[in-house]
Amino acid sequence: MHSSRRTFVALAALGALALTTTGVAAQATFPAKPIKLVVPFPPGGGTDFVARLLAEKLTSQSGWTVVVDNKPGAGGNIGLDAVAKAAPDGYTIGLGQTANLAINPWLYPKMPFDPLKDFAPIGAVSAQPVVLIVNASSPHKTLADVVAAAKAKPESLRIGLAGNGTVGHLAGEMLERRADIRILNVPYKGAGPAMTDLLGNQVELNFASTAAAIPQLTGGKVRGLAVSSSKRVTNVPSLANVPTVAESGYPGFDAITWTGLVAPPGTPAAVVERINAEVQKVLQLPDTVHKLALEGSVPTGGSPSHFAGYVREEHKKWGTLIREANIRLD
Numbered sequence: 001m002h003s004s005r006r007t008f009v010a011l012a013a014l015g016a017l018a019l020t021t022t023g024v025a026a027q028a029t030f031p032a033k034p035i036k037l038v039v040p041f042p043p044g045g046g047t048d049f050v051a052r053l054l055a056e057k058l059t060s061q062s063g064w065t066v067v068v069d070n071k072p073g074a075g076g077n078i079g080l081d082a083v084a085k086a087a088p089d090g091y092t093i094g095l096g097q098t099a100n101l102a103i104n105p106w107l108y109p110k111m112p113f114d115p116l117k118d119f120a121p122i123g124a125v126s127a128q129p130v131v132l133i134v135n136a137s138s139p140h141k142t143l144a145d146v147v148a149a150a151k152a153k154p155e156s157l158r159i160g161l162a163g164n165g166t167v168g169h170l171a172g173e174m175l176e177r178r179a180d181i182r183i184l185n186v187p188y189k190g191a192g193p194a195m196t197d198l199l200g201n202q203v204e205l206n207f208a209s210t211a212a213a214i215p216q217l218t219g220g221k222v223r224g225l226a227v228s229s230s231k232r233v234t235n236v237p238s239l240a241n242v243p244t245v246a247e248s249g250y251p252g253f254d255a256i257t258w259t260g261l262v263a264p265p266g267t268p269a270a271v272v273e274r275i276n277a278e279v280q281k282v283l284q285l286p287d288t289v290h291k292l293a294l295e296g297s298v299p300t301g302g303s304p305s306h307f308a309g310y311v312r313e314e315h316k317k318w319g320t321l322i323r324e325a326n327i328r329l330d
Helices: 003-029 046-062 074-084 098-107 143-152 167-179 191-199 210-218 269-283 286-294 304-325
Strands: 035-039 066-070 092-097 120-135 158-161 184-187 205-209 222-227 256-263
Touching: 035 046, 035 074, 046 066, 046 092, 046 120, 046 256, 046 269, 046 286, 074 092, 074 098, 074 256, 092 098, 098 167, 098 256, 098 304, 120 143, 120 167, 120 191, 120 210, 120 269, 120 304, 143 222, 158 167, 158 191, 167 184, 167 205, 167 304, 191 205, 191 210, 205 210, 210 222, 256 269, 256 304, 269 286, 269 304
Parallel strands: 035 066, 035 092, 158 184, 158 205
Antiparallel strands: 092 256, 120 205, 120 222, 120 256
C-alpha cells in the first residue's frame, strides 16, 4: 500500500474514532444546563398541556431541568421558527404538531421554515383524534344517519369549526370526499364558540377535539357518532363505545392531532438519541398514560427516524386534501 493511501486510511480511522468519541461524550455529559422546550401556542391549550406534562416528567424522572417557553402566533409558526433558528446543541427543542409541521405549509403563502428540512426530528409524543358530535337532542344517532341526511339535502347540515385549517375542519372535508356529501362549514374563532352553538342547536355537527368533547359527552349534552382515529379511544370511558369513521364504512380514514419533539437542524445525533431515550421512558409511565387519557390522548413514542417518516407522510396527506378542497385561510 502506498504511503499516501496508508495515511488516508489512518486519518479516516482517526476521524471515525473522534466522531464516535464525541458522540459518546455528548451523550454522557448532556444535559449540562436547563433545556428550553418551546410551545408554539399560548398556555392552557392541548399542546401546552402535553408539553408541561412532558417537562414535569423529564424533570422528576431524569433529574433534568426542562423549562416550557410559550411562543404563540401564526398558527404555531412563530414558535417553531424560533426552534429552527436556535443553536443546534439540544438546549432548545420544540413541541411541534399536526398544524405547524403538516398543515400550515399548505395554507400559508409564505412559511418561515421548511418542516421537512429545517428540523432534526426527536420523536413522536402523543396522538389525539377529533370526534364527530351532535347535540344530545339530535335525531342523528349514527354517522350513517348524518350521511343519509346530507345526501338527501346537500348543505342542509351545518358543521361548526374551531377555525379554518384545523384538524377538525380537514377531517370534515375528508369525510365529505369519502362519503360524497356536502356539509356547510361554519368557522368560529376557537373551539369554545363552536361548542356553544352546537349546544344551542345553531349548528348540527362538530368535529371537536376530544379535550373539548369529553366534558360534554360525560355530562350527556352531546352524542358521539364517530372518532377520526384508526382505532377506538378505549382508554376514555365516554369515548370507548364510539366507533371510528373507518369502521363506520370508510376504511383507512385517519385524521388526528399529533405532537412530536423537534430540534434545530444540525443537532448532534447523539444528543437527539439521548433526549429520545428519556422521552420513551417518560411516555411509558402509568401516570403519563393516565394524564394524557384525561385529554383523550395516547402516548406514541418511537425513534427519530420513525417520526421523520411520519411527518413526511402527514405533510403529503394533508397537502393533497387541501389542494383538492381548495382550502384557504380567511
